[in-house]
Amino acid sequence: MYNFTRTIRPHISAGRGATVLVSGLSAWFGTTLLVATAFLTVVVQGSSVGESFTVNVLLTVIAGIFSTIAFYVAGVVTANTFATALAGRVRTIALFRLLGTSATTLRRQAARDGLLVGIVGSTLGTGIALGLCAGAVPLLVLTKAIPDLEYQVVTPIVFAPIVVVTTVTWAAAWTGARRVTAVSPLAALNSDVEPVPEVAHRRPVRTVSSVLLLLVGLGALGGSVALGIHTPFALAPAFVGGVLVFSGVIVGDHLLARSSLWLVGLPLRRGALGRMAATSLRQNPQRSIRTLVGLVIGLTLVMTLAVASATFADALARFDTGTESGGDGVIGTTVAILGAILGFSTIISSVGLVNNVSLSISQRSRELGLLRALGLTAAQVRRLIFWEVAQTTAAGVGVSLLLGVFLGWAGAQSLLGSLVGGFVAPSIPWVFIGAVIVASAALALIATAAPSRRALRSSPIKALQPV
Template sequence: MIRAFRANARDHRATILVAALSAAFGVALLACTNILGAYIGATQLGEHGSVQLALLLVAGVFFVIAAYVGAVVTTNTVATIIAGRVRTIALLRLLGSTARDQRRAVAGEGFVAGTIGAAAGGAAAAALSLLAVRLFTLAGVLPDVPYPVLTPSLLVPVVVVIATTWLASWAGGRRVLTVTPLEALGAAQEPPARSVRRPGRLAASLLLLVPGLALLVFGLLLGLGVFAGSRIDLLIVLGFLAVLVALVGGVLSFTGIVLAAPFFLPAILRATGLLLGRGAAGRLAAANASRNPERSSRTAIGLVIGVTLITMFVVASETWLHVIRVAAAAEPGMYAGAEEVLTVAMIVFTVLVGFSAVIAAVGVVNSLSLSVLQRARELGLLRALGFTAAQVKRMILAESAQLTVAAVLTGLVLGTAYGWIGAESLLGSIPGGGLLPPVVPLPFLIAVVAATAALAVCASIAPTRRATRVAPVAALAVD
């Protein structure tokens, strides 16, 4: 296991970084939850245990989201790595190794990478959390009360990240099972479109998507108090239950969307590409999305995850504040200090959710970089057929542009829906609240479009430069 990891350590730098960020996020999240709990305990709202329970619930939701994002990013990263190792794996198969042995080796590499990253990230986050509390207390930002920062519970995120990284590596290595020894005689290739869009994949995605959507609707109805009548105690219990139900529904439905990505994302990418330009480079960029649906959807889904995540958080937090303001206007005496505490909590969670955004960004950069580098033969063939280096760069730039547009459109729709359901399921039944529309600030829309475009373009510049510097004959000789 360790020997295999050492031999392929460079391939797993992104996996280690994702594991470190995920573990750091979880440890920092638990530490900040303990700090906020002590802070709220020193205020008037501390008399209500339901506030602290809601805080723990929200923290748990954020950690599950971060762990899920890390798992999806790791799965895509491993799948991208395997796509570039097909010929090596096939050669090992030809020499007598079985597909299961190779898949176990890949999962073992993921376990080692996850352990290294999770241990480093968890330790760093614990130390920084302890230091931050001390500094904020000395500066007067936080009241001078005991804060339980370092607790045994901080080990939970580390263990969870190691487990999810191993499972994600196992899932991402499923491509190994389809590699045949005969592929050792040729170059590594992506599977054809018909093998990716098989009926079994569509059926699996629907089995996750349909129940997930049903749970999302059920969680929304629970959060709105439809089944509680006028009983306040039951409204509180159902509010907490609604968030858990909506969380499970969100994970199931989004997993179904990820599985179904090769069926719909290439079409969106192709349509976007055709709108962006009619030149040879633009048309070829649009055609690449349909020619390699697994590669294009795998790259695009990383951007979709990032946009969905940020949109979900922004919409949820803005909708939470809106619900509290509406409720406070209707019931002025019930929410004294609520908006202030919620604002402080949102500031803390805003910093923490940046970890998840960085996790998704790491996956996008890694997938784009590996995807371009693994296409050296394809780019070399285009150069041999008469494409100039500038045309190849324009083609890659066009692909990045269509990725940006498709990811932003898809992510904004999904993130708005998930964020609104999350906000309403948690606070929809509070006195004075109710069913309110989602709040999507315009500055955020501008920022997310600009950030996504910059990420997609910047991630493809360096590998494209490296690929186009290679002579066409040398590129065609790359395995």
């Protein structure tokens, strides 16, 4: 039989650039977080508070939490981007199935490509992160952001993101390929823009799993908030609860998309184009879910860290009376590291947002061509895309703001409640959050410009031609 491998590969590998970029940024974020944790350990051990057993144990807990955040975010962001890229090839994959290529061959090719993308992206990201961290140490010491101590940038643990990101990318490719190769080969002859396998029978399982994760996670967070009044070690169960809550939101993404998009669409559903945008989002739930989840992942991370950092800084500022100079150095370094992590989180969130929006628009050339053929002008189609992106962005921002404020405050309360002897009031940096919201909306709209122009460049007649 004819070997289709060379013919298949360019089609399966579409969107590789976006996935390499995201996997590289994920590894960069993870490596930077691990190096920052190592720096904080050096600062604490070199200060007077480093002699405290409690401080050292707590530092170990924080290091473990930071490491888990790095791996979790890297995994979720990379998997979501790869799934978005691969979902746009459903029709092409179905066509190869129709021509005789087996599902196993297609899955193996997708998995090999995912492995290659993961290795290249994570290696580049880790290498760049180590180089930037090594170069930043003298500058941070010079500006007195961190004490003048001996910092070791390269340690065995900093290479862990390469393994994690590569494994996650390979797993995302294998899982995503399993879903798209489940499509019938006859779907290649279907006129739908993005034929998808039937997943309705899995919805009850996902709904129940989501509810269980949310209930257990909220219970853990509630207990940690109360326990935080007595011990800073409540941070560990609070982190587990936060991960469970966030995982519950991701697992129940079909419920999240349906409810949030419907709610946000009410005031934005004005005029014919506004109603068309709302209808398009409802009729293409998988596409809407992928874009919305991409927004929620990045923005929730940024807002959680922003609220936690602001609450941490304000609580310690009120507690500052009587603090030793060694403690001052640790506090200053911790705040600086949290600020750096927040900056990296904002970058990875922005890139993930742009990738998801641009990939989603690029995969709709046939649909947009059909709208042109039905009489819409190019300007009207662009406005339609604008309304869709506006509704999705508004829904993502709303969900992320609620999650971020709650998770950020719960983490700060669990860590600092015993320090202040009660509940810590959440400090919400409204200026920063407002800037993030405006920047996210602007980035989402800018991300639609180039793919929309490419999608509208071809003649509307091509959209009416049979496959």
